Amino acid sequence: MALIVQKYGGTSVGTVERIQGVANKVKGFRDQGHDVVVVVSAMSGETNRLIGMANEISHRPVPREMDVLVSTGEQVTIALLAMALSELNCPAKSYTGGQVRIHTDSSHTKARIQAIDDAKMRSDLSAGRVVIVAGFQGMDEQDNITTLGRGGSDTTAVALAAALKADECQIYTDVDGVYTTDPRVVASARRLSKITFEEMLEMASLGSKVLQIRSVEFAGKYNVPLRVLSTFEEGPGTLITTEELDSMEQPVISGIAFNRDEAKLTLLGVPDVPGVAAKILAPIGAKNIEVDMIVQNVGADQTTDFTFTVHRNDVDAAFDVLEAVSQELGAREVRKDAKICKVSVVGVGMRSHAGVASQMFETLAAEGINIQMISTSEIKISVVVDEKYLELAVRALHQAFDLALEDAS
């Protein structure tokens, strides 16, 4: 007798047959006595089809109209799912983002949710109906249609779960949970039964793209228990929660994340004076280029070397900016390197265990992998290494931290 918010992504609703499969799944939960709110994405391929038409018309389609266009994708799915549920004699009602009053700001194509009115949903649930909501969309103060940006359906689900104080928010996808690392890289990778929000955030931001990062932040902030499960197989999935395990059970490291999407830029021989980092990064930021890791070595001869990473797509633009900055600052040289990758060990357990960093570095050294950059947070240690070592590094670390062992829980 719980209130559950479920989200089904584009692949899960990619055909009429799959929508009927989702309807069956939802009805199963209803039959167990649960109240269910379902958030759906556009059928897979549909959003790209719509964007394709817009791009035929304009290289920069008007954002307001882009939202009017792409929001139709989810609208089609909610209607079809409501029909499929009715066909199973399971009463259901569909709502667009605007209809269910998901109020957002007016930042078209990347709007943020400001408030949700739960009155209609509560009344449908009391009447025994399944509530179906179009993911990824809302409405601003002037009744303009807005969208939350790609992957925003996860955010919709979490926001609805928070507004309704749901017992659980279930994200159905094509994988059956969060793994210790990518099973395509390490065959012995293991599904985690639980992970904390902080760990999930680090895993997600490092390229384990099971969940949208914003939805995890949101769930953590409002303390919404989040579960990742497979649409196509039965199983408990992975629960993302605020509860930490007992320190006895807590593994030191929960997973190994990696990211091939970055590139490294270095400014050599920069004058080692206060304010130089800002002078380098301000024009990068002005070009809307996001910077990830930053390392500045201790200088010698009143000069220093300054290194940072950006998304690989931005490396040429960033290089151009640095060439100009380099002249201005009197730096010696600018270098770029796109053949790198970032590998990270993540785990709340490292808070209470010393020696994780040294174990990591020793493991890499034993494999002959040179570390180019290091960056740490309270629950994560990341290194940048040559791209060619990615699989080797991930496999060695997965083994070194005993991640293939059975989960304690």
Place this chain on the structure above:
Amino acid sequence: MALIVQKYGGTSVGTVERIQGVANKVKGFRDQGHDVVVVVSAMSGETNRLIGMANEISHRPVPREMDVLVSTGEQVTIALLAMALSELNCPAKSYTGGQVRIHTDSSHTKARIQAIDDAKMRSDLSAGRVVIVAGFQGMDEQDNITTLGRGGSDTTAVALAAALKADECQIYTDVDGVYTTDPRVVASARRLSKITFEEMLEMASLGSKVLQIRSVEFAGKYNVPLRVLSTFEEGPGTLITTEELDSMEQPVISGIAFNRDEAKLTLLGVPDVPGVAAKILAPIGAKNIEVDMIVQNVGADQTTDFTFTVHRNDVDAAFDVLEAVSQELGAREVRKDAKICKVSVVGVGMRSHAGVASQMFETLAAEGINIQMISTSEIKISVVVDEKYLELAVRALHQAFDLALEDAS
């Protein structure tokens, strides 16, 4: 400097290129200084694609969800057209039926417009923007999405023109106007430059399907000048208006309409007593079968013959009903005939000209065409004849009433 409401149908916006063509056309009107409100249909094929998915799920999809589903078709078009206009530096803003506040009743899939709030449109027009409205859809009191039924985009256009007191409502389609008859049947058929609402109604209801009948009624009621033009060729089209021409100029007959979609049913030897017509037609109506022409002959021997026409798709259902009724009434026999057609001469001029009927009957007799049923209104005479005579009858009447001659206006 007029306020024009334009409606472009599914073929006119059937591809991205055609949407760009419509944008060019609309911009031309703006450049001439006119205020323009554009109503668009779904891209051709899109509505059928959506209905096809619904039918895969259910033989009787929930009407409310059907409206949520199919209304996305027009929503896609409004967004793409707004983008295309912006690309031509012609400011434009799109609205769904709900956003522009087209209030309807709650009869899903066949809703009727109750009120239109013109505030947003007026404000956009004052700001120099083209207003683009999704045809065929609205919103009921509970913010549910409704649709006006197939072809309802014409009705949307006329309703907006009435609400805005527009100078003209232009319906763009793939023909360049209303013809004296179907040019595929009579090569010398001629485009009419003007026609009255009453004539247009008779022409439309008889199968000249240029315009939705409801939109013509609506335009007549609110006195909205309606013009039918081609999207793909320049030309003045046909103006549908309340003004009758001077009787000097007024042709007696404006056009020859025909309809192959009907079938004839006859009940022979019915007792000739009061109330028998109602006893026959009540169970037909109860089956939602629409009856068009009805003829009852003067009886002999206290019995009579009762004949009526229905849509050809309904003939078998109607026949079954009649067999039951026949038993009950003690009638002699039930007959059905689907190989018939209806041919009509239409014209407000016949009000002031005697002899139209006799000229019509003589023309048909001269061709050896037997008349099976006759029905008349103030501005129309219809006959039912054997289907095989359709082309012959239409050509002979077109010639007899001099319709190939140049229009006087």
